[in-house]
Amino acid sequence: MENGTHYRTCHLCEAMCGVAIEMKDGHIASIKGDEEDPLSQGHICPKAVALKDLHEDADRLRKPVRRTDNGWQEMEWDEAFDLVADKLHQTRKEHGRNSVGVYLGNPNVHNHGSLVATMPFLRAIGTQNRFSATSNDQLPHMLASLEMFGHQVLFPIPDIDNTDLFICIGANPMASNGSLMTVPDFRGRIKRMKGRGGKLVVVDPRRTETAKLADQFHFIRPGSDALLLMAMVHTLFAEDLVNLGPAEHLVKDADLLRLASLAFTPEAVSQHTGIAADEIRNLARQLASTPKAALYTRMGTSTQAFGGVATWLAYCLNILTGKLDTPGAMLFTQPAIDLVTLGAMAGQHGHFGKRHSRVKGLPEFAGEYPASTMADEILTPGEGQVRAFVTVAGNPVLSSPNGKRLEQAFSGLEFMVSVDYYLNETTRHADVILPPTAALERSHYDLIFSMFAVRNFAKYSEPLFDAGPDSRHDWQILLELAHRLEKRRKGGRLPLRSELGWRAFKQVGPDPILDLLLRTGPYGSDAGRVRGLVQPAIDLVMDVLPTRHPLRGLANLSPLNRRWKALPKGLSLPALKDNPNGVDLGPLQPSLPDRLFTRDGRINLAPRLYLQDLDRLHEHLAQPATDTLVLIGRRHVRSNNSWMHNSQRLVKGKDRCTLMIHPKDASRLGLQAGDSAEISAETRKIVLPVEITEDLMPGVVSIPHGWGHNRQGTGQSVAAAHAGASINDVLSDEQIDPLVGTSVLNGQSVTVKVWRPERQRKRA
Known part of the structure; x- marks a missing residue:
């Protein structure tokens, strides 16, 4: 690549920040924010600078490798493709099509090439045992969009650049740069909102980086968000604050929701949530009385025992207060490549519960089973048992609950192949690893996150580096495997x-x-x-x-x-190449009823599956509030899941993989700052250094997601030197939201005590 400045989109999180990469003598000299990028306007976070580290990482695999008795051995591509295709075909031939399992990790949605090739690859494998990060992440949002608006990825997005009230529940966009809300420079946008007299309200079990910017903050007991949101719905009806606004003639079944909310008074839920009844009413009143307002929820509300109901109720609150399809509130995007409409034209709106998993009977969503049952399907004998497995750009041992049980399952497979350029905690169990090119060696267009951006926007980035003749892109690997599998299925030709x-x-x-x-x-x-x-x-x-x-x-x-x-x-690929900073396509605009894909063209405010699940919420409300310690995750702006820890600049500094605990709980348990604590649930346990902070609600402890690089046999030297411990080695894979199938990653009960290594040695 020639010297000078080259413009790209950072692919490391959902924010789509524009970067200006200065090249000198074939190497990256600097990475800065692109001031001319219409969406990010010069903003970048620390992860963007690490693009250089990921590209130059000496630990990154460049050629296929296979496991041998003498360690990993490099092999040629054709040999590797034939070996993988033969093994997968033979497994399917002997044990049936569902004997092969597939897991797709988050990085796939940042890669338009991989997205294009995934469907023919999955079709060639033909298995129903498909899994992804979806059920550990955004599945409740997808189900709510499917049930209410008729399409699984038609998400209402906060028009944050024009809002006057932003209520943020269970989310930390200061660390995430938004999620299902692509919002680079969240701090700057909130500052501008406050400059026009707006207000930020945050509800969370932890006083997060976002909460520290808030005008109003409320602690909430983990797992009780559905109770809070239902009490807000109750308040709207009780105080005659319902005003459907532009959606008035499109909404049906509001009376069913009113009846469903009757028992959930603010007083009834106050003890469970930890929020005073008057404060709950005030939240509802603020949302109702502010014309330009948006209520936004994310991981904290999604990945809990009532994540499905909580996410649905958040959508309902925006609709009941007239905040749907309103500028300054919640709007649907109109991306340049409209996958929502394209999918609907092909009959692909999404589907839920068409079949259920073999072992636990969990519902599929869009053809995928919940990730929490992967180990069950591998370890449980019988017809349909998974005997071979494919992972693509994922590390579920660290990102799914009960990681140790999952690695036990992977270690017992007859065959496993991973498409990944790292030898990590999951791929170390593979028989073959097929490494794709790094991100800077391929072109980039955000097919997915353009659908969630707070402003319509399109940008294409050409490859920064030549991939080289002996390398393969993700899409080339997936298509080659699909082609060879199809040939074997057809008898060789x-x-x-x-x-x-x-x-x-x-x-x-x-x-x-x-x-x-x-x-x-x-x-x-x-x-x-x-x-x-x-x-x-x-x-x-x-x-x-x-x-x-x-x-x-x-x-x-x-x-x-x-x-x-x-x-x-006039938009086309050549046009985007002529505008390397990206093309601004304008602000979000009202789009109803054209954007709806429900059968009757109306918004389903009270889908029956949610109403049926309220019996479970009633039972929860009837139980006395407990004082057991409960665990939540957390995210740092320098980290993204499990795969950003092999960059020294991102992991340097003080240890971020700590157990956060409130001073009252620490005192009660005899813990001091810097002590090592044992965190356990049943037989699962980890040890972490203690960080005492009043930023955490009493009765709640917090561990960051994505760490645990202390497994033997991995090949990430920097990550191993900053190993930390995996929160998923404590979390149970038995605890799920039964409505949706989402893993409960927030709100599981744990025991915490001082860890004394000398006592452990004596027992040994």
Whole structure:
């Protein structure tokens, strides 16, 4: 790559920050924020600077390796592809298609090439035993969007640049830069909101980095968010504060929600939540009385025992107070590549509970079972037992509950392959590791996170470095495996037409597909000159064809649709290459009812599966509040899940993998700052240094997510030197939200005591 400044999007979290990378003599000289990026406007967090470290990491695998009795051995690509395809095909042939399991990690959604290749890869494997990080993360939001709006990824996004009240529950965007809300420079945006007289309100068991910016902060007992939100719903109806606003004629079943909320008075839930009844009423009143307001929830409310109900109620509160489809409140995006509409045209709205897992009977969502049951499906004998496994860009041993049981399961597989460029806590169990190129060696376009951005925006980044002839991109690896598996399934040869199709797909790659999607999207070809010729035909399609006819869907999506007339036009891959800083596509705009995908074109305010789950919430409310210690996770701005710890600049400084505990609890347990504490639940236990802080609610302890690099046989030297301990070695994989199938990562009970190594040695 030639010397000078090159512009890219940082791919390390959801924020899509623009970076300006200065190159000198083939090396990265500096990484700074791109001042001309329309979305991030020069903001970056510390992770962006570590792009250099990840690219230059000596521990990163560059060629395929296989496990041997004498350690890991490099192999050639063709040999590796044949070995993997043979093993997976043989397993499927002997034990059935569901004997192969697949896990997809979070980095896949930051990689448009991997996203394009994933579907043909999964189709070639053919298994129903699919898993991903979804059920440890955003699944409650996806289910609520499916049930209420008709599509699993149609998320309402806070219009934070124009709001006057931002209520943040169970989220820490100062550390995450937003999640299901792509919001670079959250601090700057909140500062500007306050400058126009706005207010930030935070509810959380920990006084987070976000909470420290708040005008109003409330501690809440972990796992009680659904009670708080239901009491706010109760208040709205009891005080006649319901005002549906723009959605008034689209909402149905508001009376069912009113009836469901009757028993959940603020007084009834106060003891369980730890929030005074008057404060609960005040939260509801503030949301109702502020015209431009948004209530936002995330990981803390999602990954708990009532995560499904809590997320649904958060959506309901925004709707009941007229905050849906309102500028300054909650709006739907209109991305350049509209995967929501494209999916709906193909009949892919999402689905839930069409089948259930073999061992625990947990519901699938969009074809995936909850990650918490992966170990069950591998360890439990019987028809359909998983005997071979594929992981793609994931480390579930550290990111899923009961990691030690999961690694026991992986170690007993007949065959395992990982597509990953690190020898980590999960891939060390693989028989073959296929390392893809690093991010700076491939092009980049944010297909997914453009759908969640607080402003419509498009940006394409060309590869910064040449990948080299002996390397493969993720999409090349997945397509090659899919092709070879299809050939074996067909007896060694494919029909000529199918074979030519595979070869063309592998040769073309994802970028021409990207160009086609951009050109045919709402901001695509400038249709001004041809509109007069074809508009009558487009109008005929819109007026005559049935609502759900595929051609009508194409017309809806086309830039010729009158709905998109006011939007900027001419977007294509060459156009984005000519604008390396990105293209601003304008603020979020009201879009209802066109954006709804429900069968009747209305918003389902009270889906029956949520109403049925309220019996469980009633039972919880009827139980006395407990004083046992409960555990929550946390995130740091320098960390992203488990794979950012091999950069020295991101892990240096004071130890961040600590047990946070309130002074009262520390005193009661005889703990002092710097002590080592044993945190346990049943037979699962870890040891961590103690950090005493009043930023934590009494009765709550906190451990960060993604650490635990002390396993033997990994190949990440920096991470191993800053190992920490994994919160998922304590969390049970038996505790899930039975409604959704989400892992309970926040609110599990634990025991904490002083750890004395001399006592442990005597016992040994």
